[in-house]
Amino acid sequence: MSPLxxxxxxxxxxxxxxxxxxxxxxLEPQAGESVVRAALREIRDAYAAADHGVELIxxxxxxxxxxxxxYAEAIERAQFAxxxxxxxxxxxxxxxxxxxxxxxxxLEVDExxxxxxxxxxxxxVERGLVEVVTRGEGLGRPLLYGTTPxxxxxxxxxxxxxxxRLEELSVALRPPPAATAESx
Amino acid sequence: xxxxxxxxxxxxxFVVELxxxxxxLDLLLHLIREDEVDITDLPIAKIADQFLAVINxxxxxxxADYLEMAARLLRIKAQLLLPRRxxxxxxxxxxxxxxxxxxxxxxxxxLVDWLGQAAARRAEQFGRGFAPEPAAAPPAPLVIELxxxxxxxxxxxxxxxxxxxxxxxxxxxxxEGATARIQTLLAERAQxxxxxxxxxxxxxxxxxxxFIALLELAKRGSLKLRQDGPFAPIVISREPPRQAA
Numbered sequence: 370m371s372p373l374x375x376x377x378x379x380x381x382x383x384x385x386x387x388x389x390x391x392x393x394x395x396l397e398p399q400a401g402e403s404v405v406r407a408a409l410r411e412i413r414d415a416y417a418a419a420d421h422g423v424e425l426i427x428x429x430x431x432x433x434x435x436x437x438x439x440y441a442e443a444i445e446r447a448q449f450a451x452x453x454x455x456x457x458x459x460x461x462x463x464x465x466x467x468x469x470x471x472x473x474x475x476l477e478v479d480e481x482x483x484x485x486x487x488x489x490x491x492x493x494v495e496r497g498l499v500e501v502v503t504r505g506e507g508l509g510r511p512l513l514y515g516t517t518p519x520x521x522x523x524x525x526x527x528x529x530x531x532x533x534r535l536e537e538l539s540v541a542l543r544p545p546p547a548a549t550a551e552s553x
Numbered sequence: 554x555x556x557x558x559x560x561x562x563x564x565x566x567f568v569v570e571l572x573x574x575x576x577x578l579d580l581l582l583h584l585i586r587e588d589e590v591d592i593t594d595l596p597i598a599k600i601a602d603q604f605l606a607v608i609n610x611x612x613x614x615x616x617a618d619y620l621e622m623a624a625r626l627l628r629i630k631a632q633l634l635l636p637r638r639x640x641x642x643x644x645x646x647x648x649x650x651x652x653x654x655x656x657x658x659x660x661x662x663x664l665v666d667w668l669g670q671a672a673a674r675r676a677e678q679f680g681r682g683f684a685p686e687p688a689a690a691p692p693a694p695l696v697i698e699l700x701x702x703x704x705x706x707x708x709x710x711x712x713x714x715x716x717x718x719x720x721x722x723x724x725x726x727x728x729e730g731a732t733a734r735i736q737t738l739l740a741e742r743a744q745x746x747x748x749x750x751x752x753x754x755x756x757x758x759x760x761x762x763x764f765i766a767l768l769e770l771a772k773r774g775s776l777k778l779r780q781d782g783p784f785a786p787i788v789i790s791r792e793p794p795r796q797a798a
Contacts, residue, residue: 382681383681384681385680385681385682386680387680426678433680434680434681435678435679435680436678436679436680437678438674438677438678441676441677441678441679444679450679452676452677453676455669455672455673455676456668456669456672457575458575458665459575459576461665461668461669462575462576462661462662462665464668465661465664465665465668466661468664468668469664481654481657481658481661482575482576482578482658482661483576483577483578483579483618483622483654483658484575484576484577484618485618522675523672523675524668524671524672524675525671525672525674525675525678526671532664532667533664533667535660538660538663538664
């Protein structure tokens with residue numbers, strides 16, 4: 370591997386969170402983004418080709434070494450690491466709404482779920498999965514929520530574009546609000 | 554009865570969280586699926602009756618969200634029963650809004666499945682230095698050695714000027730005065746320290762008064778006391794105003 374690839378490999382090994390290309394550029398500012406990206410692909414391919422127990426994954430707008438799936442059970446049985454707690458259906462519903470409607474206020478989430486979601490949203494904020502991104506117009510300038518990089522990380526997504534498109538879902542649906550105007 | 558027992562409502566019948574349904578829309582969707590009826594042509598009378606039966610059976614009839622939905626269903630049912638002129642263009646199906654919400658909710662449920670699977674797949678891979686999220690644990694109880702405690706007591710006492718033995722009438726504790734002083738400090742600053750309350754070389758009665766006043770104010774919830782470790786400075790801060798329940 371190239372010297373840059375080795376440097377990045379070391380940094381990625383040392384970090385316990387996904388590192389973005391921007392993060393990695395601080396190691397070697399004159400390298401340039403495309404060179405860093407090429408080096409990242411070089412590491413990923415090297416690990417894949419040499420059949421390692423870990424792999425370099427593109428996740429949460431960054432890159433991270435993760436153990437291969439097939440070892441999950443063994444690692445967990447030995448209690449070297451634990452799977453994170455699973456999210457409740459209520460939490461997932463709320464996350465789904467926030468992910469697709471962001472920035473979105475509490476009232477709208479409540480309205481879609483048909484239940485008061487205040488406590489659920491607070492929990493998601495606490496877990497770092499959603500955060501207040503801005504304030505809305507209108508009465509009281511309500512807080513509007515959006516998803517965080519941590520949200521992408523726990524789902525193993527590169528970015529929000531990897532979420533399924535609404536039109537790909539089997540349940541077809543007209544675009545929601547403002548649809549009240551049509552009256553047929 | 555086919556319904557498995559669910560999170561037991563407590564004695565007031567107030568339901569904190571249900572494991573079975575994540576909300577009235579979820580329950581409604583469940584009924585619709587069970588009956589295999591068409592959402593867009595909802596047999597509202599039938600579904601409303603079933604909904605009421607289920608919330609009665611589950612003791613949900615005091616959960617506001619479910620009650621609200623029950624009321625909505627009954628209103629739609631009533632609206633549908635009202636006679637209307639044939640060919641009335643103005644007439645809007647009272648079910649339309651509910652159907653729209655159900656479809657939207659159904660879409661969310663589908664996303665929930667997708668997100669749940671993505672999270673489960675991600676959980677099969679571990680990163681370096683994986684740490685399970687810390688449970689929201691209460692702060693650890695203060696561990697303290699008797700000797701440390703005595704040493705601390707001595708340190709505090711050392712700050713107190715030698716008592717003058719000839720003074721016959723000691724000043725009585727002045728808790729009210731100390732309370733007033735602390736409240737003044739609280740009004741001025743969001744956070745301050747023990748030494749700000751008693752000053753550099755306090756008299757014994759002042760230490761005691763201030764300490765009692767602090768504990769009393771903390772108990773009333775007017776302020777928060779924090780000490781980061783044994784013998785670390787005591788930090789006094791304003792209690793954030795509590796929201797009305």
